[in-house]
Amino acid sequence: MYLKSIRLFFRTLKREFNKWRGKAPRVKLQIKRPYVHLGSDYGGWSILKDTLNAQSVVFSFGIGTDISFDLALINEYGVTVNAFDPTPNVSAWLKQQQLPVQFHYFPYALSHKDEVLRFYTPDRLDYISHTIIDKGTDKYVEVQAKCLTTILKEHGHTQIDLLKMDIEGAEYKVIEDILQSKIKIKQLLVEFHHQMYGITTEQSEKAILALNQAGYQLFDISETGYEYSFVKI
Template sequence: MRSLKAPYKDWRRRRALERGGVRPDLVVPEAIALGERSGTWVFDPRGLGAHSIVYSGGVGDNVAWDLAVIERFGVTVHAFDPTPRSVAWLARQALPERFVHHARGLAGADGERRFEAPAKERSANYTLAVDGTGDGPLLPVARLATVARELGHARIDLLKLDVEGAEYEVLADALEHGPEFDQLLVEFHHGEGPWRLEHTLRAVAALRANGLRLFHVSRRGLELSFVRA
């Protein structure tokens, strides 16, 4: 059960976004929500089908959204997560062929990056070590442009990012170097680690400048949904 403090904290996040000009640009009446726990995402289902290109960055131990999208729309979901607990958890699951796991993380550059293990032993949410130091695992990462080129995808129909703070560098790189994406579901992490509200405001401004329009802000004020309009 959420404590009484949680709704107030959520309201403060949403209010801070509104003060920064982050409020929906348009209404998408057809929008639906799928997923479970903190992995519930609101998106525009129009046009999604078996030939749609769907990327899911950061899956941890929650693929409820990915599986629901596969079942409902017949899409193939390319999931990116190199972290040990996620890889081990995924290996124990009975996953459909259309769930394609790539044991690489998404980042703003290709190569290897240091990750920090979650504080909670049961959590699967690793984070990129911002300064590259620490005793966490060194794991492979790649730019969206790199993985899209390798997979033969000129553009992405639906991109979901839940990458524990790496979204800022992933989006900045993708907006400059591609590929284009028609819809974005992203959890921002301002208020955690070095990330501040200003980082999210700049990211939202860059997305809008590149033709994406905000149509949903979650109750927590962290998950945002954009569509190209």
């Protein structure tokens, strides 16, 4: 318990320092609920404790080659994880893994509308994350993307218990679409990409405010100030 308190202190200190430097949105935790952190240091997320079961509807957008969070959800709660990522090489990498039957993979992207997107390649060869943000180069692949309403219809669901998205800059328009469509989502985990791809901290603050106004309250922010966990009140 002591070590956990020390870790939490330094985590909060780092987060506040990033906000002071203007590197993270100037927002605070808005609700206190017990939560757990699942997955690796790189790919892990915080979710509310004891809120999922085998019947929960879970969607995970942007998985890359770190699926530790998705596997932890399956191991802890027996849920089926619907995982999405059109990034080149992800499909081939998954075929080399020993995956549980509850892990369902779909090779397309989440967007604010059904469309074919240009997915721009990372600048570094050892990076896997692609982005829809136009880098002014011809280094891209075209991928199929769908809005959340379409995806829910295809999967036969009307609401979501847990939605995670790490979609490299596409989250801002997707959040607008989610709020306009009034899709019911109990927990929403978002990685914002301020200070990347030309995205400003103010854009993330605006998106968080819009979620707040729709009833989503923050219960955890990562120490880096990029990963945000919301619960719908």
